[in-house]
Amino acid sequence: MMLEVDALTTRYGALTALHDASLRVDAGEVVALVGPNGAGKTTLLASVVGLLQPSSGTIRFAGTTITGNDPAANLAAGLALVPERRRIFKDLTVAENLRLAGNTVAKSLRKPRMEQMAELFPVLREKWDVSAGYLSGGQAQQLAVARALMSEPKLLLLDEPCLGLSPTMVDVIFELIDTLRAQGRTILVVEQQAQRVLTIADRGYVLRTGEIVAEGAGPDLAGRPDLFEAYVGGSS
Secondary structure (H helix, E strand, C coil): CCEEEEEEEEEECCEEEEEEEEEEECCCCEEEEECCCCCCHHHHHHHHHCCCCCCEEEEEECCEECCCCCHHHHHHHCEEEECCCCCCCCCCEHHHHHHHHHHHCCHHHHHHHHHHHHHHCHHHHHCCCCEHHHCCHHHHHHHHHHHHHCCCCCEEEEECCCCCCCHHHHHHHHHHHHHHHHCCCEEEEECCCHHHHHHHCCEEEEEECCEEEEEEEHHHHHCCHHHHHHHHCCCC
């Protein structure tokens, strides 16, 4: 098992954003976490990578308990988060963004990783020396994913990768997830396009008001209109 979250509770002051949530991600899986806005999806990802400190519960990664670890330690262990709204360094070029991310690995690996990213993301290769602030939304999202991949993570966490993108670029992001899966990568993805992401996921979890209310094979969950009506708030 790559990731195991057991009975996790995370609070913002007096507000409980995540309550007794449990999930797992096995090696090589794409696992989807869906639910309405404010359900606690981003809170769960932030708790896993160490950006938020859980109030209770346990997080195990690759067989080691990491509950309460700081983000730098978790990144070094192999956890990489692509945050909501990308958060790239807009004043740096594409290449500089990737070089900065490469500081997490041995110096000898940085150039080969840069070359891998250029091959995986041709649009970034074309924009290599362009400031990231001039990228389109879809290009910026690809840069955010490439930046995370520079650390060669064991588990890639994607938080709303299609947020604000055109339908064409949404297709590109879903094709990218398929490509990463084919490479054997392990992915936990939060996405508002719930039915679509569940259709391609090995397994899925539905989160509502901080609690896991359903889980199962991704396509099975995607085929349940009752679930979407009751918990997700629509069928898309």
